[in-house]
Amino acid sequence: MLKLKNLFFPLLLICVTTLIGCNKNTTSTSEVLSRTELFMGTVVKITLYDSNDSAILDKAFDRVAEIESLVSINEAGTELDKVNDFAGISPVEVTSTTYEIVEKGLEYSKLSNGDFDITIGPLVKLWNIGLDDAKVPTQEEIDSVLPLIDYNLLELNKEDHTIFLKNKGMMIDLGSIAKGYAADEISHILTENNVNSAIIDLGGNIYAHGIKPSGQDWNIGIQNPFSTRGDIIGVLKVKNKTVVTSGIYERYIEKDGVKYHHLLNPNTGYPFENNIAGVSIITDKSIDADALSTTVFAKGLEGGLKFVETLPNVDAIFITKDNKVYITNGIRDSFTLENEDFTLEN
Template structure:
């Protein structure tokens, strides 16, 4: 296992303070621990923490981190040996055979590109690589540079062949960028590994992609209480809470990665229609659903759609809820959270409804 980044433990502790439990009278099962087995590593440019509460299941942490490292190597763009980089290198030339896991990831990304009418676009790579927000060489490109690359962003030109497990980008210069969905996919794969190792209770946190497996270890059948990130604060500061069990909570917001040019701040999520970062009244979106890969894609797609259309989009999806935070410090939730989402005491945010 890679060396644990102990210096990051204080940050991780802050994040995990957001996850508590709703008190009930039923005592906890004897097989669960008060102090979980835990490991924290810095992977894929983010802090990754896994906590396992099942007694005798410490080895599941090794299995989980091995799976994360394997997938990160296959997915990361411009990484030696990366399958995504190989697909991009053959754009307009030939299809590229990929592993079953990567094919499944790209298949998910293509589905959400279709489902969201391009609000989420897996072929956004020519634009994200131009801005490169979150990296030392980040810059605001010229309009002519953006105009030259925008025609390359078209999810409809990504051709999948399930029988051969190949991916083909039809136009030279096209690039896949799965950063908007990869952490969710990997989170779901970690859940599979833990379940295979017969882990019943755990917290998986891949840099904001949170999954709470099972129920709180404090009391049988008690929900975890999960904090919703304040998009104006550093990671680990909550503006509200929701109860959850066997659910993922995925948050996208302006706090994550951004580029400041003069008095203008540009977030890292890119609008595939304009070639610029999304710029509307939304400051953050949190998705609560069953699969983290869904939450990742939906949090990006709803930024494109904005508050009104984003709410309507999520309301149509089964087993999915959302919290929208606007720049005027108002919080809007989908109907399923009306009675369960709670603002933290003393917050500057206010609950609101669309008129």
């Protein structure tokens, strides 16, 4: 019996003092302008706290739509779709947007020694977790696609702006990094239009742009991964930072009583197995946080903590399956545990 969980269930909750009403997709008051749309397979919400200029939101959402039209592998005819179609045949010239995202993805594939690998596309398509045709593949099916996953066989030519997958059947999947790129692009647009106080939310990829209108830090509530949305384990104070979470309860399928989450190990072909229920990365750029949330999850608790501590200006919050919370040194003064069901470990 196969069960599919395909619900938007981010592990982050934005806690802001300003209450936002609902009027279709856009809410506007003298202080707040907010719009919510569906892009890149997730709910995208942008809330401006110091501007009533809806044209800014138009620019931001147009940019997100453009990014999706270039790098989605679930829509035929995108640039990334063409790169995948020409795997083992020839390099494909792409726009700077597609090239930049793939280039950053390759950088993190190398940094993680393949724990994070953007050529994981064949395996992602095989499982299709989060889509209607999700399934638990056979071992034979998994064995057939594992040789196609190897970031060392991805060739970039910066001068020509081309991308080449050397073996036929290979496939790039940017699902673990493209939302972060989009969040950063939105933030750039807001800065260019003199917005200094905003929240950008791409399905759990949170960008706290600037500071609150009051001058105070934003309060980011870290969601309890074992409970309904709105039940938080604690609050993190940030300003002009991004907070991105990966967790086993976001998307999964269930077969014969076994749950298979969407964070797939490119070496085994199955979901990563460790004691982490969720990990949140805090840093300056969302594209970095997006890639790192998957990378750090893959390394497990001990390895993930050590890895994060080696990275400049990067912090993390780990929630384990036994309700323990671990945080890195850089946020010890800005994170407060508020749920008695969890314990904060030293």
